[in-house]
Amino acid sequence: MRVTFTVNGRSAEADDVWEGESLLYVLRERVGLPGSKNACEQGECGSCTVYLDDVPVCSCLVAAGQVQDRQVRTVEGLADGDRLDPVQACFIKAGAVQCGFCTPGLLVQAHDLIERNPEPSDPEIREALAGNLCRCTGYEKILDAVREAAAIKAGIA
Amino acid sequence: MNDKLVGQPLVRKEDPRLLRGDGRYLDDLGRGALAAAFVRSPVAHARITGIDVDEALDVEGLVAIYTHEDLPGRIAEPLPLLIPHPDLTHPRTPYCLANGEVNHVGEAVVMVVATDRYLAEDVAERIRVTYEDLPPVVGIDQARAGERLVHEDAPGNVAARSVQTNGKGEAHEAIASAPHRLALDLHIERSASMPMEGKGVLAHWDADDRTLRVHSSTQTSTSVRLAVAAKLELPPDRVEVITPDVGGGFGVKIVHPWPEEILVPWAAMTLGRDVKWVEDRREHFTSSAHERAQQQHVEVGFDEAGRLLGLSVEIWHDNGAYVPYGIIVPIVTSTQLLGPYKVGAYRVEFTSLYTNTVIVTPYRGAGRPQGVFAMERTMDAIAEYLGMDRLAVREANLIQPEEMPYDQGLVFQDGRPLIYDSGDYPTMLRMIRDLVGWDGFEAERAAAAAEGRRIGIGIGAYVEGTGMGPYEGAHVKVETTGEVVVSTGLTTQGQGHYTSLAQIAADVLGVGVGDVTVITGDTRRFKYAVGTFASRAIVTSGNAVAIAAAKVAEKAKRIAAAALGDGVAPEDLELVDGRVRRRADPATAIDLRTVAVLSNPLRYAFDEETKAATQFAAATATGEEPGLEATGYYMPERSTYAAGAHGVVVETDPETADIRILRYCVVHDCGVVVNPRIVEGQVHGGVAQGIGGALYERIVYDDAGQLVNASYMDFLIPFATEVPHIQTAHMVTASGLNPLGLKGAGEAGVIPTSAVVASAIEDAEGLAVRRMPISPSELYELRKARQARKEQVSA
Ligand code: FES
Ligand code: FES
Numbered sequence: 045m046r047v048t049f050t051v052n053g054r055s056a057e058a059d060d061v062w063e064g065e066s067l068l069y070v071l072r073e074r075v076g077l078p079g080s081k082n083a084c085e086q087g088e089c090g091s092c093t094v095y096l097d098d099v100p101v102c103s104c105l106v107a108a109g110q111v112q113d114r115q116v117r118t119v120e121g122l123a124d125g126d127r128l129d130p131v132q133a134c135f136i137k138a139g140a141v142q143c144g145f146c147t148p149g150l151l152v153q154a155h156d157l158i159e160r161n162p163e164p165s166d167p168e169i170r171e172a173l174a175g176n177l178c179r180c181t182g183y184e185k186i187l188d189a190v191r192e193a194a195a196i197k198a199g200i201a
Numbered sequence: 202m203n204d205k206l207v208g209q210p211l212v213r214k215e216d217p218r219l220l221r222g223d224g225r226y227l228d229d230l231g232r233g234a235l236a237a238a239f240v241r242s243p244v245a246h247a248r249i250t251g252i253d254v255d256e257a258l259d260v261e262g263l264v265a266i267y268t269h270e271d272l273p274g275r276i277a278e279p280l281p282l283l284i285p286h287p288d289l290t291h292p293r294t295p296y297c298l299a300n301g302e303v304n305h306v307g308e309a310v311v312m313v314v315a316t317d318r319y320l321a322e323d324v325a326e327r328i329r330v331t332y333e334d335l336p337p338v339v340g341i342d343q344a345r346a347g348e349r350l351v352h353e354d355a356p357g358n359v360a361a362r363s364v365q366t367n368g369k370g371e372a373h374e375a376i377a378s379a380p381h382r383l384a385l386d387l388h389i390e391r392s393a394s395m396p397m398e399g400k401g402v403l404a405h406w407d408a409d410d411r412t413l414r415v416h417s418s419t420q421t422s423t424s425v426r427l428a429v430a431a432k433l434e435l436p437p438d439r440v441e442v443i444t445p446d447v448g449g450g451f452g453v454k455i456v457h458p459w460p461e462e463i464l465v466p467w468a469a470m471t472l473g474r475d476v477k478w479v480e481d482r483r484e485h486f487t488s489s490a491h492e493r494a495q496q497q498h499v500e501v502g503f504d505e506a507g508r509l510l511g512l513s514v515e516i517w518h519d520n521g522a523y524v525p526y527g528i529i530v531p532i533v534t535s536t537q538l539l540g541p542y543k544v545g546a547y548r549v550e551f552t553s554l555y556t557n558t559v560i561v562t563p564y565r566g567a568g569r570p571q572g573v574f575a576m577e578r579t580m581d582a583i584a585e586y587l588g589m590d591r592l593a594v595r596e597a598n599l600i601q602p603e604e605m606p607y608d609q610g611l612v613f614q615d616g617r618p619l620i621y622d623s624g625d626y627p628t629m630l631r632m633i634r635d636l637v638g639w640d641g642f643e644a645e646r647a648a649a650a651a652e653g654r655r656i657g658i659g660i661g662a663y664v665e666g667t668g669m670g671p672y673e674g675a676h677v678k679v680e681t682t683g684e685v686v687v688s689t690g691l692t693t694q695g696q697g698h699y700t701s702l703a704q705i706a707a708d709v710l711g712v713g714v715g716d717v718t719v720i721t722g723d724t725r726r727f728k729y730a731v732g733t734f735a736s737r738a739i740v741t742s743g744n745a746v747a748i749a750a751a752k753v754a755e756k757a758k759r760i761a762a763a764a765l766g767d768g769v770a771p772e773d774l775e776l777v778d779g780r781v782r783r784r785a786d787p788a789t790a791i792d793l794r795t796v797a798v799l800s801n802p803l804r805y806a807f808d809e810e811t812k813a814a815t816q817f818a819a820a821t822a823t824g825e826e827p828g829l830e831a832t833g834y835y836m837p838e839r840s841t842y843a844a845g846a847h848g849v850v851v852e853t854d855p856e857t858a859d860i861r862i863l864r865y866c867v868v869h870d871c872g873v874v875v876n877p878r879i880v881e882g883q884v885h886g887g888v889a890q891g892i893g894g895a896l897y898e899r900i901v902y903d904d905a906g907q908l909v910n911a912s913y914m915d916f917l918i919p920f921a922t923e924v925p926h927i928q929t930a931h932m933v934t935a936s937g938l939n940p941l942g943l944k945g946a947g948e949a950g951v952i953p954t955s956a957v958v959a960s961a962i963e964d965a966e967g968l969a970v971r972r973m974p975i976s977p978s979e980l981y982e983l984r985k986a987r988q989a990r991k992e993q994v995s996a
Pocket of ligand 2: 140141142143144145146147177178179180181397448449695
């Protein structure tokens with residue numbers, strides 16, 4: 045089948061898509077956006093998290109056909125050209141990246157949290173990120189980054 | 202003068218790329234390559250009686266199916282034994298594809314190549330392998346019993362038996378004649394590195410050039426190259442191995458060559474097409490590597506003050522079905538068990554045992570968490586027995602700073618003597634005492650108890666051999682653009698080497714960290730290296746970078762002196778702010794990039810800049826090899842020993858037996874710190890893995906040898922909701938063994954975590970914790986057992 049959707053503000057089209065194919069596969073293998081990562085392919089780690097119509101989803105669990113005519117936003121679409129999103133900038137500043145494999149999914153998840161809840165408490169941050177595994181950082185600096193990004197977005201830093 | 206960059210918590214140069222989704226990991230490469238998938242054994246121990254591919258042959262997109270019978274030459278032989286050892290008397294390594302027998306669930310039996318991975322999996326699903334079951338050996342008890350055998354020719358399932366003594370008397374005699382004696386039986390269960398990115402290999406064969414290019418998600422590209430060359434019988438210079446961005450390693454990716462690292466390149470050569478294999482999560486669980494599982498029997502003799510007079514430890518180590526990585530893990534346990542303590546007469550014996558399970562190779566900590574668990578449980582048991590403060594027992598046994606260097610009288614995993622080079626353990630213990638609030642804890646406990654809450658405190662310390670040899674190297678080059686390019690053969694898996702190694706080079710060459718580009722893990726750029734494991738990268742490669750950069754700086758001074766003329770001598774010059782200038786007269790200077798141009802005497806000019814290097818232009822230094830570049834190697838004479846102490850406060854729920862960490866504190870000494878931000882991140886990540894190992898993570902095999910929790914849903918890696926805030930404090934006792942004074946930091950955080958959490962639970966509950974990890978239900982069972990004992994006594 046053919047799947048037509050919008051990704052990071054641009055229209056995308058994938059041909060010969062098999063019904064069982066995941067959105068993650070379509071993004072990575074067919075539309076040249078390998079930023080979203082595959083670490084489990086069964087919805088348990090969050091590395092593949094993308095926005096689907098403004099809601100974060102595990103793209104490994106979304107069938108390609110489900111995105112027909114819908115909007116997808118991936119890690120590649122978070123920055124505004126050269127300008128990193130505050131969440132990205134704060135990840136750098138806090139030292140929240142080690143190997144970087146979990147990072148694309150965590151960024152989308154953290155971005156969404158701050159959009160929904162401009163002043164998240166610590167437990168709220170931990171809860172919001174509790175679907176994203178990171179094996180490297182112990183989360184400490186990721187929490188620092190999210191706290192600061194929230195403060196920046198709320199205009200209090 | 203530039204402020205020194207070494208020691209500054211700089212942000213990482215590699216982050217912007219990774220944050221934009223522009224990192225390039227193995228699976229992001231090779232679009233359009235053929236995909237490989239594997240048929241793996243569904244049973245733990247069996248003879249293969251047949252492989253039927255008929256049903257698979259009509260799947261569209263099938264390219265090739267390979268079994269052991271199809272493999273030529275050395276590829277059909279077992280994989281190499283990477284680290285031979287005289288005590289490893291019965292080494293067995295796997296075949297690339299099973300040769301008539303399988304020894305664990307997940308062992309590769311058939312390789313399929315198809316046009317994409319979905320199709321390759323479809324093919325694999327239709328291949329029928331028939332097995333004749335053999336009795337599986339699962340767990341240490343069954344392996345020790347020796348009634349069933351994993352390998353018929355390895356009696357008692359024993360791969361190796363090894364004894365070390367520290368030359369300070371006969372341990373059993375010392376224990377027998379000591380005023381007090383105790384014995385402990387301890388158990389640690391299986392866990393695994395479990396990086397977020399699994400393994401993966403992509404191979405490209407250039408038939409015109411007769412060159413093989415392999416990308417692998419490995420911790421050692423140079424070694425993979427030599428292994429692939431040996432197996433495929435190619436000259437090493439015809440093999441290039443490149444490590445792209447790697448999504449974590451933690452030890453599992455130091456093992457090599459994996460069957461897939463041989464088979465995928467061979468298939469690419471055979472088929473003349475690019476071939477790629479990317480491990481899926483289930484494959485990673487059942488066919489990569491695990492660690493930790495040990496049983497230990499400790500006997501200790503001590504005096505009234507809690508001083509150890511004799512210590513004897515017996516270890517039974519589950520090494521899984523094969524031992525490609527030798528017996529490094531139990532060697533590390535046996536030697537690093539001693540920690541910061543003097544123990545009197547010490548004897549340690551380990552038996553490394555085969556089981557029908559996934560192989561066991563180093564996972565961050567690499568045997569140390571088990572050793573520290575044994576030692577620290579022993580310390581607590583002594584304190585309990587003598588009614589002493591647990592910290593006081595430890596203090597009574599500490600090696601003092603004035604005793605450094607301290608020879609433990611053993612042989613370490615690098616084959617060199619276990620000599621602690623430096624450290625201040627009493628200060629370390631004082632710091633953790635303050636940080637965790639040891640002295641005020643009884644008041645805290647009472648306050649909690651008044652609210653019906655149960656809390657406990659635990660403490661523990663370790664020493665970690667880091668920065669082992671044989672060597673690491675680096676090539677440093679100043680480009681004519683002024684860019685400094687540092688190439689090192691070791692790989693990087695998230696440790697921030699693009700930044701920390703740049704800091705070291707930038708300091709020596711007087712440039713900014715932004716001027717330095719670091720290249721890792723690419724054998725096209727640097728061929729000689731060992732790898733990134735065992736907390737060795739910054740020590741070995743860091744010093745190699747400094748050595749190479751210093752050679753470049755000297756050369757720059759000689760060339761600049763010739764160019765400046767006027768009696769300027771190289772010794773008069775210094776490298777500052779991207780210039781080579783006269784110390785006495787900084788205005789007399791030449792740009793480093795211009796020196797790079799002059800370093801390559803030219804026949805031909807290409808632009809204004811290169812004109813300066815042509816024959817009729819100004820003086821260039823004579824007798825120099827062209828290029829402002831140099832190669833340097835650092836070869837440590839032995840490991841350098843980092844150390845740390847952790848403290849933790851836990852709360853245990855009186856009803857549900859839920860275990861919660863209230864406070865986690867770390868004091869850490871890794872010598873001179875290159876980048877504190879990076880080191881802190883390493884410590885945090887290690888502690889998180891340690892907490893996983895203490896409370897959540899265990900690999901579970903059933904009696905049939907089935908791995909029953911092979912997913913992230915069932916193997917419980919901590920999320921952000923499980924890892925507490927971690928307080929860290931640093932101390933610096935520089936290593937005298939290397940020019941920069943560095944010690945490694947990569948594994949530190951994970952090492953004592955199980956030990957200190959056990960200590961705190963014991964303290965909260967007043968019952969002995971002898972087995973880790975511990976779940977709420979296990980704690981509940983311990984409580985019940987104690988209750989039953991009490992009732993028995995009163996009955
Ligand atoms: S890859 Fe989608 S949740 Fe793990
Ligand atoms: S940074 Fe490596 S998994 Fe999170």
